[in-house]
Amino acid sequence: MSTAFALSGVTKRYENFALRDIDLSMPEGQVMGLVGVNGAGKTTLLRILGGLALADTGTVEVLGHDMPAQQVAAKSDLGFATEDMRLFKTRTLRWHMDFVRSIYPGWDEVYAADLLRRFDLRAEQRLAGFSHGQRVKALLMLNFARRPKLLLLDEPTTGLDPVARDEVLEALADVLRDEARSVLFSSHNTKDIEQMADTITFVHNGTLLASRDKESFLDDWRRVICHGSWVPDKAAWPEIAAVRQNGSIVELKVRQFSAGLLERMQTQGAEIRSADPMNLEDIFVTTVRAGGAA
């Protein structure tokens, strides 16, 4: 299976931030969600893939093309939208549609018209009169309608009201029905990522903490509630990422859950009350606070 993108040994330094030694790849047809706090390096990673920033070291390949040397070929099949990207406010959306259509031969006018209707956008309106939500939807529409093979989306749902967010996620789900298309998107909203992504990647302080398929990720983590006086030493129990004691109740967040682990805990005197799956947000917060490994 060919890769939508591959990063190897990528480093990018700024004055107060550095993306370090990134090795990451995604097969075509996949959806990868990037999770990280503000300033973690998600946007820098997306900019490097989109050709807007050059890596200091390492190799970058997008849709089989070396970046930046073959960026025109790569960008021809790439859709890229970031939260801070803006359109020309003195021009209408129709002007932008005509502009983008003249550059991308794959522009689908019927699909564009459908997206206009679904996003409740008026093509003849100048961008200066658009709200934040309308601007985001306009930018996504211009990206979706060119039918890119790889979509790079940075915080596509940030700042949207619930209705607009739902419209955007629905349109994104439509894009994902085509198995040849790949999407890499970042979001603060882990629910969106949990809902859409096949693979989840955690980024923190410019490094990758983890990158795995969603199902195994969620399967591995458990929130275990025990009763008793036993409190594990985390150094002796590497499977346990976090421990919180409240009286005789001990809450454990486990990163490598197995039935054998429960048995071992019981032999230490722990009385297991429950072992529940965790949501992505909880997993991410626990991973970051535990210092890295997921």
Next chain:
Amino acid sequence: MNRSPLNWPVIRLLVAKDWQLFQQQLAACVFGGIVALCLIGMATGWSFYLGSLLLIVMLVCTSCFSISNSLLVERKEHTLAFVMSLPVTPLDYYLSKLIGNLVTFLVPFLAMLAGTVLVILYTPLPDGLVVLSLLIFGHVLLAYAVSLSVAMAVESEGWNIFAMIASMLLINPLIMLLGQIPAINDHVKADTIYFAPVAVAILLAQATLSVVVLAATGWVHCRKKSFY
């Protein structure tokens, strides 16, 4: 590893885009230039000085609007990221900006230059003024090239404004300096056009420097590592 060839169709579209975004201010500048030339053409003392001042103001406006619209506003309003996400290389972008700016600036600049020469030749104004006018237009061209280069190479808005204002304000000392050169000043009020060797040398220096500054900027721009 094959490097991307220049993407001329997209470069053409980007130039056309800049032209469309600038055309209203461009029309206003050309209109102002025509009014200035009418005043100069009246060939009376007050109208000549008023017209000359207005013409220089219009040239400065054309220069500043052209650079501001296509580069500074694009960076400030985050439309640069949108443009750079299109299938272009930094060199494609540099060329589109260079060509786009030269078109949006040179069209009104050359129109005003031609109008100035024609007004001087076909009104009672002394024909010797043509050389001084060409030297002043040459300075505006050089000042524009410097401002354009700074706008492309330096992201600081403060430095960009400084470059635009400082380079254009140097017109005053230039006029004073040219007035101190007898080979130029002695022929300003003559009825014949005389290109003194020093005038030709200054014109050549202005043109050469303009080209060198723009070429050096292209070299710097293609080595930048961020485009958003």
